[in-house]
Amino acid sequence: MAMNENDNILIEQFFREAAQQQIEDNGFSERVMAAIDADYSLQGEKAKSGMTLIFQRLWTLFCLVVAVMVFVAMQGWTMLLSYAAVFVTNIEVFFRTLPTMFDLSLLGDMTASTPMVTLLEVVLALVILMALSIAGLTRWVIRQV
Amino acid sequence: MTSLTDISLVTQVAVFGNQKAFDKLVVKYQSLVRKFFLHQTMGDSQLSDDLAQDTFIKAYVNIRQFRGTASFSTWLMRIAYNVFYDYKRKEKSLPQPLLERRGEDTLGAAKSGLQGDFSPPSQGGVGGGSVGVRLDIHSALAILKPDERTCITLQLIEGRPIDEIASITGMPSGTVKSHLSRGKEKLANYLKQNGYERKR
Numbered sequence: 518m519a520m521n522e523n524d525n526i527l528i529e530q531f532f533r534e535a536a537q538q539q540i541e542d543n544g545f546s547e548r549v550m551a552a553i554d555a556d557y558s559l560q561g562e563k564a565k566s567g568m569t570l571i572f573q574r575l576w577t578l579f580c581l582v583v584a585v586m587v588f589v590a591m592q593g594w595t596m597l598l599s600y601a602a603v604f605v606t607n608i609e610v611f612f613r614t615l616p617t618m619f620d621l622s623l624l625g626d627m628t629a630s631t632p633m634v635t636l637l638e639v640v641l642a643l644v645i646l647m648a649l650s651i652a653g654l655t656r657w658v659i660r661q662v
Numbered sequence: 663m664t665s666l667t668d669i670s671l672v673t674q675v676a677v678f679g680n681q682k683a684f685d686k687l688v689v690k691y692q693s694l695v696r697k698f699f700l701h702q703t704m705g706d707s708q709l710s711d712d713l714a715q716d717t718f719i720k721a722y723v724n725i726r727q728f729r730g731t732a733s734f735s736t737w738l739m740r741i742a743y744n745v746f747y748d749y750k751r752k753e754k755s756l757p758q759p760l761l762e763r764r765g766e767d768t769l770g771a772a773k774s775g776l777q778g779d780f781s782p783p784s785q786g787g788v789g790g791g792s793v794g795v796r797l798d799i800h801s802a803l804a805i806l807k808p809d810e811r812t813c814i815t816l817q818l819i820e821g822r823p824i825d826e827i828a829s830i831t832g833m834p835s836g837t838v839k840s841h842l843s844r845g846k847e848k849l850a851n852y853l854k855q856n857g858y859e860r861k862r
Contacts, residue, residue, distance in 0.1 A: 520843070524850035531853055532818040535799050540696045545711060546688040549718045550681065556719075659678060 574657065581650035584643050596640045668734035676726045684725075688718050691735060694820070695742050701815040702746050702808070704800040713749060717742045732829055739830045743812065750808065805852050810845035813838050 587593075668690075674683035695717055699710035720741050728737050803811050809831075816827045824842075828835045 520847055520850060524846070527853055527858065528818065528846055528849050531802070531849070531858065532799065535697075535701070536819045536821065538697065540693040540700070542689060542692055545692050545696065545714070546685060549688050549692075549715050550685050552715060553681065553684070553719060553722050656678065 574654075577650055577653050577657075581647060581654070584647045584650065588640065588643050588647070591640065593640045593643065597644075669730055672725060672728055672730075672734060675722070676728070684722055687721075687734070691738055692718075694735060695738065697819070698739065698742055698815065699746065701800070701803055701819060702811060704804050705798075713745055714742070717745045720745065732826075736826055736829055739816075740832075743830050743832075746812075802849060802852055805848055806845050807841075809833070810841045810848070813841040814845040814849070817842060 668687070671683040671687050674680040675687070692714065695714045696710055699713045699717075700707060703709045703713075717738065721738055724741075728734065803815070806814060812831060813827055813833075816822045816830060817824070822830070824835050824838050827833075827838045831838065833841075
């Protein structure tokens with residue numbers, strides 16, 4: 518039997534009250550959180566053995582210390598400063614040569630000033646590693662708190 | 663705005679393991695999830711709460727799998743749907759006497775010759791079919807097949823569009839439409855047979 522408009526209205530009216538119904542919490546969320554606390558706290562971190570966690574944290578600390586030592590040994594800050602200087606110079610050169618870019622005859626004379634990036638890249642990678650290590654440790658400290 | 667708040671709470675749970683943020687999500691969605699189970703189990707509140715608790719625990723454990731492509735409530739309802747169908751599968755493997763007892767408990771006051779969740783009601787439905795008897799939503803839902811019941815409750819009670827129902831149940835949209843159409847037809851006949859039309 519095909520449905521007609523009245524049938525649809527009939528059904529919608531029948532379910533209207535159920536659609537508006539809200540169920541009171543009555544301690545349900547507390548029970549859920551208690552169950553989570555008991556069995557699944559820290560999303561499986563409890564499932565890892567204590568030794569695994571300690572090794573994980575020690576490895577993070579080791580990486581951080583090595584990154585700092587290499588940064589200091591290679592005088593990373595001087596690299597960063599020189600990179601900043603090269604960057605500023607590049608911008609300056611770009612703006613100075615900007616008008617000549619439209620003059621095709623001068624294109625052949627232009628030489629790009631390429632900075633020494635190999636060492637700088639190493640320093641940047643170390644900085645990123647340090648930042649990641651610090652973020653990891655911070656997250657761990659926050660969890661402990 | 664709502665989804666932004668949800669995503670922010672989910673992020674706090676996933677990244678920092680912040681349980682208070684998850685508590686907020688449980689408080690916010692407990693009614694939705696428990697209501698869904700209450701309709702699937704046709705009024706068994708104890709069973710509904712157990713299944714709802716399983717749903718939230720599964721959501722917590724797998725929260726890092728939430729990608730934000732659908733809303734959090736759709737993702738949560740998909741888990742709820744899977745929890746319910748896992749339960750149905752396990753229930754099928756229970757010994758027969760236990761299953762029958764569960765069927766009696768489930769329908770409670772609305773029982774009218776139903777045996778388990780899947781059987782149609784006896785002729786005349788709840789209250790022997792007399793006109794003027796107060797019809798219960800759960801006994802009306804009991805005449806539907808499980809998939810029809812799920813689609814009907816998701817659309818008529820939760821107001822979800824067909825594509826969301828398809829996303830929650832994993833059924834193709836065409837199948838959802840078929841379930842809705844058949845379910846509505848059965849419900850319309852049932853309501854008419856029980857005099858609901860005349861009460862309007």
